[in-house]
Amino acid sequence: MIKFILTFFSILPLRINHFIGAMIGRYLSLTNSDSKKVVSKNIQTCFPDLSDMEQQNLVKRSLIETGKGLSESGFIWFNSFKNNATYITKTTGMAHLKSDLPVILLVPHFGCWEITG
Incomplete structure (x- = not known):
């Protein structure tokens, strides 16, 4: 199931990924989820x-970015x-x-830090 979800996100444009991820984050911000409890604390x-x-x-902004990070992983x-690499628009150092x-x-x-390798 996880591979299916990641594959699904891999074929969507990044803009759509971020939209879906932001919706996941907004949903988490409205619930009493463990994620929200940890972020709030x-x-x-x-x-x-x-x-x-x-x-x-x-808290809401953090959960939205977490959702976007999850959706962009695939x-x-x-x-x-x-x-x-075409999505890297700025580098420093x-x-x-x-x-x-x-x-x-x-x-x-957090996010897809793996791409730095």
């Missing part, structure tokens, strides 16, 4: 100075790097990678 812990409304908005995993000095690549563990 993290936002409360990290941003205690924000108002309740600001925290709720941040797109990224089942398409070629050449195809995926390339001079560091091209230098002879060692470089530590810090990559967040």
